[in-house]
Amino acid sequence: xxxxxxxxxxxxxxxxxxxxxxxxxxxxxxxxxxxxxxxxxxxxxxxxxxxxxxxxxxxxxxxxxxxxxxxxxxxxxxxxxxxxxxxxxxxxxxxxxxxxxxxxxxxxxxxxxxxxxxxxxxxxxxxxxxxxxxxxxxxxxxxxxxxxxxxxxxxxxxxxxxxxxxxxxxxxxxxxxxxxxxxxxxxxxxxxxxxxxxxxxxx
Amino acid sequence: xxxxxxxxxxxxxxxxxxxxxxxxxxxxxxxxxxxxxxxxxxxxxxxxxxxxxxxxxxxxxxxxxxxxxxxxxxxxxxxxxxxxxxxxxxxxxx
Numbered sequence: 001x002x003x004x005x006x007x008x009x010x011x012x013x014x015x016x017x018x019x020x021x022x023x024x025x026x027x028x029x030x031x032x033x034x035x036x037x038x039x040x041x042x043x044x045x046x047x048x049x050x051x052x053x054x055x056x057x058x059x060x061x062x063x064x065x066x067x068x069x070x071x072x073x074x075x076x077x078x079x080x081x082x083x084x085x086x087x088x089x090x091x092x093x094x095x096x097x098x099x100x101x102x103x104x105x106x107x108x109x110x111x112x113x114x115x116x117x118x119x120x121x122x123x124x125x126x127x128x129x130x131x132x133x134x135x136x137x138x139x140x141x142x143x144x145x146x147x148x149x150x151x152x153x154x155x156x157x158x159x160x161x162x163x164x165x166x167x168x169x170x171x172x173x174x175x176x177x178x179x180x181x182x183x184x185x186x187x188x189x190x191x192x193x194x195x196x197x198x199x200x201x202x203x
Numbered sequence: 204x205x206x207x208x209x210x211x212x213x214x215x216x217x218x219x220x221x222x223x224x225x226x227x228x229x230x231x232x233x234x235x236x237x238x239x240x241x242x243x244x245x246x247x248x249x250x251x252x253x254x255x256x257x258x259x260x261x262x263x264x265x266x267x268x269x270x271x272x273x274x275x276x277x278x279x280x281x282x283x284x285x286x287x288x289x290x291x292x293x294x295x296x297x
């Protein structure tokens with residue numbers, strides 16, 4: 001389960017835990033493009049959900065800041081969010097393989113932010129093979145917030161924090177896979193990924 | 204000329220925005236900072252500067268101070284002034 005520290009991902013995780021799934025959390029550490037607050041929020045979300053569902057829920061912390069620097073220096077900024085998501089998905093899939101997980105999950109809901117249009121989601125997830133579960137895909141923001149408040153994660157998610165500074169001023173909302181692959185060829189995907197997974201820590 | 208520092212939209216940091224707009228030559232800003240022994244991450248369209256607090260300098264001149272303490276942000280802002288004043292007016296073609 002990809003956990004961002006935002007409102008959506010703990011709600012999605014709660015729904016999956018409620019169904020009885022055994023979950024593993026992954027947080028992509030975006031520092032220095034954020035501050036410490038996203039990680040602190042994820043840690044607090046998980047503390048709450050671990051207690052509620054009596055599950056250990058390991059948290060993998062994967063460095064992502066250096067990947068962002070590489071992408072920003074070498075690729076078209078407009079498609080940066082999709083390229084970033086592809087690295088997130090790949091990282092999550094590597095962890096899933098290590099943990100023998102059978103699916104990947106996120107708190108994505110259609111149309112909420114630039115990376116969450118249908119074409120961007122499809123092009124981001126074309127980088128991985130495992131099935132992807134999105135429990136919130138048809139929820140609107142009010143519905144997600146209502147669940148977040150009812151399970152106690154809303155107050156954690158809305159604490160002050162620095163937004164991702166790597167988001168471009170005008171992110172592309174409609175991308176084509178051929179365009180994404182062309183941009184991705186400008187960086188060494190496997191090398192970057194190997195390095196990030198090697199530096200990952202479990203909290 | 205910068206507007207007064209203000210909390211950013213998520214209330215997690217203070218930001219300073221130039222008025223009128225003031226594009227910066229980030230390559231020259233980076234070199235000047237590094238000559239003073241200040242660590243800089245160069246992400247091409249922005250610099251992340253290892254002051255206390257950490258500061259993001261965008262090409263359009265926007266500054267983001269990663270602290271919720273206005274006095275700490277003001278101190279870092281004052282420290283950056285000499286670097287920014289010399290290098291406004293666009294990039295050097297990086």
